[in-house]
Amino acid sequence: DVKVTQSSRYLVKRTGEKVFLECVQDMDHENMFWYRQDPGLGLRLIYFSYDVKMKEKGDIPEGYSVSREKKERFSLILESASTNQTSMYLCASSLRTSGSSDTQYFGPGTRLTVL
């Protein structure tokens, strides 16, 4: 079974703090993703990575950066947290396939509150 773990289930930070959200997958997947989930808006893609040190912006990258130094680990960084970044953050990974759409495996999520 694929396992995707996230460093924290709940996190409370103050405005202006630098925040790191960590994600680790144990199935040697090439692709990793960061989403945020807000009521009524579904899941929105922040950033994704298709290989070590490779990253691409998703739909809402503003205010975020990412790091992927090792294949199994993908970090989301909030350089200066703001209250509008209070949200549920979900990490996912997928094995790059051909001839079909990659199935994503999600972590349990981190609920971040910025005060």
Added chain:
Amino acid sequence: LAKTTQPISMDSYEGQEVNITCSHNNIATNDYITWYQQFPSQGPRFIIQGYKTKVTNEVASLFIPADRKSSTLSLPRVSLSDTAVYYCLASSSGSARQLTFGSGTQLTVLP
């Protein structure tokens, strides 16, 4: 970008068959349709995926008509534990940039 549209919510009773439809008018030729299920305080999990016609697995069926402008997730004989949010996604391999989950459908199964 393949945008999907789903009903915001649906109610059903235990034992009934539930059909959730997803519209995807501008789906790309190489896009597959994937459905995910999400329970509260958990990440979404894969249910079923298809390209055309009908796909069935142990938990659901997926119907995709020939024009591929919509798809229907069918849950046979739902139980209370099927209460969840269901997301439809149109995407193809290697096109992570195109991933847009949309708002999902909240299914509530009543006793």
